[in-house]
Amino acid sequence: MFNKRNILIIVVLAVTLTAFAWFYVPPLEEPNVTEIPNTGLSFLKLPTGFMIDVFADNLENPRVIAFDPVGNMLVSETKAGRIAMLKDSDGDGKSDKKITILEGLRLPHGLDFYSDSKATYLYVAETNEVKRFSYDVKSGTIANKKSENIATLPADGRHFTRTIAFGPNYRQGSILGGLGLSVDKLYMSVGSSCDVCIEDTWKRAAILESDPAGNYTAEFAGGLRNSVFFTFHPKTKEIWATEMGRDNLGDDLPPDEINIIKVAGPEDKYGAKRYGWPFCYGDKVRDKKFNPEKVDRIDISSDCSTTTPPIIKIQAHSAPLGLAFVPANKGWPKEWEGDLLVALHGSWNRSEKVGYNVVRYDLDSGGNVLSQIPEDFISGWLVNGKIYGRPVDLKFDSKGKLYISDDATGVIYKVNPK
Numbered sequence: 001m002f003n004k005r006n007i008l009i010i011v012v013l014a015v016t017l018t019a020f021a022w023f024y025v026p027p028l029e030e031p032n033v034t035e036i037p038n039t040g041l042s043f044l045k046l047p048t049g050f051m052i053d054v055f056a057d058n059l060e061n062p063r064v065i066a067f068d069p070v071g072n073m074l075v076s077e078t079k080a081g082r083i084a085m086l087k088d089s090d091g092d093g094k095s096d097k098k099i100t101i102l103e104g105l106r107l108p109h110g111l112d113f114y115s116d117s118k119a120t121y122l123y124v125a126e127t128n129e130v131k132r133f134s135y136d137v138k139s140g141t142i143a144n145k146k147s148e149n150i151a152t153l154p155a156d157g158r159h160f161t162r163t164i165a166f167g168p169n170y171r172q173g174s175i176l177g178g179l180g181l182s183v184d185k186l187y188m189s190v191g192s193s194c195d196v197c198i199e200d201t202w203k204r205a206a207i208l209e210s211d212p213a214g215n216y217t218a219e220f221a222g223g224l225r226n227s228v229f230f231t232f233h234p235k236t237k238e239i240w241a242t243e244m245g246r247d248n249l250g251d252d253l254p255p256d257e258i259n260i261i262k263v264a265g266p267e268d269k270y271g272a273k274r275y276g277w278p279f280c281y282g283d284k285v286r287d288k289k290f291n292p293e294k295v296d297r298i299d300i301s302s303d304c305s306t307t308t309p310p311i312i313k314i315q316a317h318s319a320p321l322g323l324a325f326v327p328a329n330k331g332w333p334k335e336w337e338g339d340l341l342v343a344l345h346g347s348w349n350r351s352e353k354v355g356y357n358v359v360r361y362d363l364d365s366g367g368n369v370l371s372q373i374p375e376d377f378i379s380g381w382l383v384n385g386k387i388y389g390r391p392v393d394l395k396f397d398s399k400g401k402l403y404i405s406d407d408a409t410g411v412i413y414k415v416n417p418k
Contacts, residue, residue: 030348031346031387032387033389034388036389041413043380044379045379045380049333049418050417052415053093054412054413055088055093055414056086056094056095056098056411057410057411057412059098059410061078061407061410062075062405062410063077063109063392063393063407064109064110064392064393064405065403066111066112066113067395068122068135068137069115069120069137070137073095073397073403074111074122075405075412076108076124078108078109079107081105082100082102082103083102083105083108083122083124084098085099085101101141102133105124106128106155107126107127107156107161108125108126110123110124110163110164110165111124112165112166112186113135114132116212119143120134123150123166123186124147127161127162128155128156129150130151130164131147132148132150133147148214149214150186150212150213151208151210151217153188153203153208157191157192157194157204158191158194158195159190159192159193159225159226159228161191161228162188163229164186164187164188165186165187166184166186167232168185168237169184169185170263179215179216180216185210186209186210186211186212187207187209187230187239188209188210189227191228192205192277195247195248196246196278196290197278198278198295198296202219205226205277205278206219206221206272207219207221221262221264222270222274222275222300223276223307224261224275225243225245228321229321229323229393230261230323231323231324234325235366236366238260239261239262240258240259240260240323241260242258242320242321243256244319245317247317248349249289250316251317251350253281254285254287255281255310255315256313256314256317256318257313257314257320258311258361259308259310260311261273269299270299273308274306274307275307275308275310276307276309278300279304282309283313284307285304286304311369312361312369312372317348318344318345318346318347318355319347319355320345321344321391321392322343322391322393323342324341324395325340326338327396327400330396330400330417332417336360338363338365338367339361340361340363341360342374343392343393344356344358344391345390346381346390353385353387355382356379356381356382356387357376357377357378357379358376358378358394359374359375360375360376378391378404388409389406389408389409390408392404393405401415402415
């Protein structure tokens with residue numbers, strides 16, 4: 001029989017469990033990072049003609065970098081639940097001021113800005129939703145701490161980060177009963193809850209889409225185990241996304257991937273192209289170790305011939321994250337313009353570690369991959385099994401400087417062509 005004391009205990013337990021669910025950071029399999037040598041950044045190797053320096057340090061798990069409309073840098077400190085602005089007040093090329101823009105968020109990751117006729121907004125992707133806040137461009141502050149919900153997402157899971165970016169509307173017509181006609185779309189990547197499984201929602205292992213106001217959420221592409229980062233080709237405007245393959249198939253399977261995420265055509269029965277996971281990987285290869293007894297979802301097929309293969313296959317377990325195209329006329333080598341840079345976060349479950357570097361893929365001006373073999377752009381974070389950092393996001397500013405976040409050492413690097 002319930003009395004006041006029992007009811008009080010139940011209420012306290014409920015509040016405690018709710019708070020735990022809100023602030024709990026799912027455990028990740030993370031390798032140990034060796035203390036960085038006290039010799040500056042001399043352990044990092046770059047091609048002749050480039051300089052690397054620390055733009056900001058003493059950050060907590062910095063992940064996504066974004067620039068506001070006037071060039072201020074924002075970064076998500078995901079595990080701290082915080083969005084910070086990093087300012088270089090004296091113009092010496094290093095951040096000397098860190099300003100907390102938002103805090104108390106639930107695993108914030110993706111960031112982007114959007115302006116309409118009424119206001120400029122900062123969009124923030126937490127693990128369970130995408131919010132937008134009115135943003136004062138002149139002062140670089142949140143104009144109103146009250147947020148609007150743009151999309152509700154499945155929370156946490158093995159892959160709990162959510163990444164967002166605005167891009168063009170690729171669809172030829174409306175979806176969802178007349179919606180989806182906006183010129184701009186918000187794209188949202190949501191990783192799988194597991195290593196390999198049948199998800200119980202179409203909102204996982206997918207890139208989703210919405211209009212800027214959040215009037216609907218729809219699946220844009222599926223079968224993407226964990227496309228943590230994506231960007232847009234400067235000429236074709238197509239979405240290019242990194243993809244992490246599953247574990248426990250050995251050191252060299254399945255390949256990690258770069259995919260071009262295309263809009264569904266008439267041949268795509270459920271309105272979204274499929275990129276393979278959980279049944280297929282690489283160039284339409286069937287995962288013979290994944291054979292569930294029952295598949296309730298009719299929109300997922302084990303027929304690998306219907307899936308879209310990657311444009312680039314990467315050494316298994318490299319863990320590709322941020323990607324960016326080399327800009328034109330910004331001081332970078334002319335022959336590199338349009339090439340693809342990819343941050344390889346590094347393996348955790350391979351017998352011999354791989355990744356922990358930034359690589360470059362040779363592309364022509366139309367986005368065609370000229371070689372599947374990458375060239376090292378920045379290396380040295382992994383030496384003789386010792387790990388000195390883990391690159392995450394890659395972002396160019398308007399002047400062509402490249403910024404790289406490192407969530408293991410709490411640093412943001414800046415790379416300049418000399």
